[in-house]
Amino acid sequence: MSTPTRIDTIESFMEKSRCRSFLIVISGDSGVDPCMSEGKSGSMLKERRRRVVRPVRLTLIAVFFLVLPFANYVIRALMYDVSILNPREVFDNIDTLPLILMLAPWLVAVGLFFVRIWGWYAAVVYGMLLLGYNFYALVANPTLYNFFTLSQVIVAALIFYLLGEQDLAAPYFDYSRRGWRGHARKAVRINVSVNGKPFVTSDMSNAGLCIIWRECPLQLNNAVDLNVIPPENTDTSGELLELRGGVARIDGDYIGIxxxxLSRKQRKTIERMLKDTTV
Known part of the structure; x- marks a missing residue:
């Protein structure tokens, strides 16, 4: 039996790194490691639930930034009494800084939508520039820029408010994107057995659960048998749930399954159990 060479070890590490980066970068990550899903049937892969979902608010913000340059263009044309069908004349009336502020939202929209950290910073910088420029414009010419400045300030304030929310901003600083859970989790302690081994959940949703398992021998995508025991104070008590699951996340001692x-009946039972269970 030959001993692995240093080159083989490096190549193996690079291959694993390639797969890990693919798992991180891909938009709308389903939580499936492509290195571990090779050879799996299509029906098995379809059962992998989406762990994260891009918020609707983020999509709306990105669309807003895409449309904003067109709106600014029309407003500028009306301000200077120029036909919107004559872009050259419109742009000739716009100074360099206002022109940058008018076109920058396209770059911001791309960065935000594809969850890039530079997109988040670009949005913040854009909002600051927008506030600063409009304050200057209001002082320089309060009559001409009155309504236009007010609308721009409202836009900038909205940017800061939305991007400052933790649930929306956190994924830009964390590749795991924990802030965009596809299913609302509830911190409940429910008895469950995994492959016959008893545990107590740390949180649970109608799509999965999390347990603490020190020195867990399982790997990502390993299939497991689950027996969920509803608490006695719920209307689902006595209904032992025998389910199938798969390891979706391993974060230290925390194992996400x-x-x-799930059948429709099983999902409804879990939802009722979570609703009746107090934290």
């Missing part, structure tokens, strides 16, 4: 192949 996604339910697989």
């Amino acid at each position: 996604a339910f697989r192949g």
Whole structure:
């Protein structure tokens, strides 16, 4: 039996790194490691639930930034009494800084939508420039810029408010994107057995659960058998739930398990159980 060479070790590490980076960068990551899903059937992959979902607010913000340059263009044309069908004359009336502020939202929209950290910073810088420029414009010519300045200030304030929310901003600083859970989790302690081993959940949703398992021998995407025991104070008590699941996340001692192949009845039972269970 030959001993692995240093080159083989480096190549193996690079291959694993390639797969890990693919898992991180891909938009709308489903939580499936492509290195571990090779050879899996299509039906098995379809059962992998989406762990993160891009918020609707983020999509709306990105669309807003895409449309903003067109709106600014029309407003500028009306301000200077120039036909919107004559872009050259419109742009000739716009100074360099206002022109940059008018076109910058396109870059911001791309960065925000594809969850790039530079997109978040670009949006913040854009908002600051927008506030500063409009304050200067208001002082320089309060009559001409009155309504236009007010609308721009409102836009800048909205940018800071939305991007400052933790649930919306956190994924830009964390590749795991924990702030964009596809299913609302509830911190509940429910008895559950995983492959016959008893545990107590740290949190749970109608799509999966999380347990603390020190020195867990399982790997990502390993299939597991689950027995969920509803608490006695719920109307689902006595209904032992025998489910199938798969390891979706390993974060130290925290093991995230996604339910697989849930029937409609099983999902409804879990929802009722979570609703009746106090934190």
